[in-house]
Amino acid sequence: MSAHIDQLRAELLGAVQGAKDAAALEEVRVTALGKKGRITDLMKTLGGMAPDERKAFGQNLNVLKDEVAAALDTRKRAFESAALDARLASERMDVTLPVRPEARGTLHPISQTMDEVAAIFGQMGFEIADGPDIEDDFHNFTALNFPPGHPAREMHDTFFLAPDKSGADPTTAERYLLRTHTSPVQIRTMMTQKPPIRVIIPGRTYRCDYDMTHTPMFHQVELLVIDTETNMSHLRGCLQEFVRTYFGVDDLTTRFRPSFFPFTEPSAEMDIGCSRKGGELKIGNYGDWLEILGCGMVHPNVLRACGLDPEVYQGFAAGMGIERIAMLKYGIPDLRTFFESDLRWLRHYGFAALDIPSVTGGLTR
Ligand code: 2NL
Numbered sequence: 001m002s003a004h005i006d007q008l009r010a011e012l013l014g015a016v017q018g019a020k021d022a023a024a025l026e027e028v029r030v031t032a033l034g035k036k037g038r039i040t041d042l043m044k045t046l047g048g049m050a051p052d053e054r055k056a057f058g059q060n061l062n063v064l065k066d067e068v069a070a071a072l073d074t075r076k077r078a079f080e081s082a083a084l085d086a087r088l089a090s091e092r093m094d095v096t097l098p099v100r101p102e103a104r105g106t107l108h109p110i111s112q113t114m115d116e117v118a119a120i121f122g123q124m125g126f127e128i129a130d131g132p133d134i135e136d137d138f139h140n141f142t143a144l145n146f147p148p149g150h151p152a153r154e155m156h157d158t159f160f161l162a163p164d165k166s167g168a169d170p171t172t173a174e175r176y177l178l179r180t181h182t183s184p185v186q187i188r189t190m191m192t193q194k195p196p197i198r199v200i201i202p203g204r205t206y207r208c209d210y211d212m213t214h215t216p217m218f219h220q221v222e223l224l225v226i227d228t229e230t231n232m233s234h235l236r237g238c239l240q241e242f243v244r245t246y247f248g249v250d251d252l253t254t255r256f257r258p259s260f261f262p263f264t265e266p267s268a269e270m271d272i273g274c275s276r277k278g279g280e281l282k283i284g285n286y287g288d289w290l291e292i293l294g295c296g297m298v299h300p301n302v303l304r305a306c307g308l309d310p311e312v313y314q315g316f317a318a319g320m321g322i323e324r325i326a327m328l329k330y331g332i333p334d335l336r337t338f339f340e341s342d343l344r345w346l347r348h349y350g351f352a353a354l355d356i357p358s359v360t361g362g363l364t365r
Contacts, residue, residue, distance in 0.1 A: 005061065016075050025072065183263060195315075197315070
């Protein structure tokens with residue numbers, strides 16, 4: 001009898017070891033310990049045995065049953081642990097890798113330059129104003145003291161929108177256009193805000209012109225100060241502070257030359273010191289001069305057009321081209337490349353998106 005059990009033990013333990021996977025192992029379990037399993041069948045024979053024989057055989061059978069159950073359990077755990085190892089290997093990740101790939105986008109130099117200008121004038125107490133790109137004749141010309149039919153209107157190479165079908169006279173305020181400068185935003189600001197006013201207006205402007213130094217869309221920033229005691233020395237101090245901070249030259253000299261704009265009186269152009277020695281432009285006090293912006297005291301007619309009494313209020317305004325000051329600071333030689341969306345150019349001249357300009361942190365990389 002015990003020889004029979006030994007043989008069954010060898011057979012069942014061999015089957016347990018030979019099972020290739022969890023499903024095969026389960027079959028072995030059913031064959032051995034299931035309701036109609038080999039050990040179970042033997043258990044059923046106990047009832048027909050003599051008491052002594054039954055006791056000995058029963059004990060042996062129980063030992064075998066426990067042994068087979070233990071072997072099944074060990075093998076089952078081995079399969080589970082192998083399955084877990086395989087899953088861990090397949091789902092493995094390197095936790096030392098950076099969380100995200102390095103950002104590849106950059107800020108366009110126009111955006112960077114606008115941010116720098118905003119940081120400098122923001123520090124001086126200016127707010128940013130904006131307005132529509134599509135304007136009417138009144139805000140773009142008439143309120144700015146361009147008389148009807150004045151040649152300066154033609155000088156602006158204005159893009160006019162198709163006249164509306166209402167039959168309105170296209171030479172009057174009814175014609176819409178793409179703003180030729182950001183000045184209409186100042187008009188809107190003066191008409192809606194009570195002085196004191198200190199605003200800068202960065203934005204897109206449009207003129208029908210295209211050559212080496214002109215693109216049909218370009219960017220300007222203008223500034224406007226309106227108060228009751230504003231004079232030309234405020235204008236000069238403010239603009240001088242701007243160019244010194246923007247170009248990072250603490251003692252940069254400025255020079256004012258008389259000029260003309262319909263909307264300012266007196267009007268001036270401001271130059272900054274530079275050198276052109278060896279064909280290389282350098283900003284600084286080297287004896288040569290570079291024109292940087294136009295400015296002046298707001299014309300009384302402009303104040304009146306906005307409902308401000310020129311006997312009470314006066315102020316100054318200035319305007320400059322963003323592309324121009326960006327080219328000067330960052331050594332960009334060709335205006336037209338600003339608008340070509342050439343990825344190599346953008347990567348070369350672009351700025352890190354999180355490198356936010358501030359006056360205290362330094363404005364540039
Ligand atoms: C330039 C010159 C300038 C202004 C813009 C201005 C606006 C109002 C009233 C008076 Cl509402 N002036 N703006 C004044 C002087 C010059 O721009 O060369 N820009 C590129």
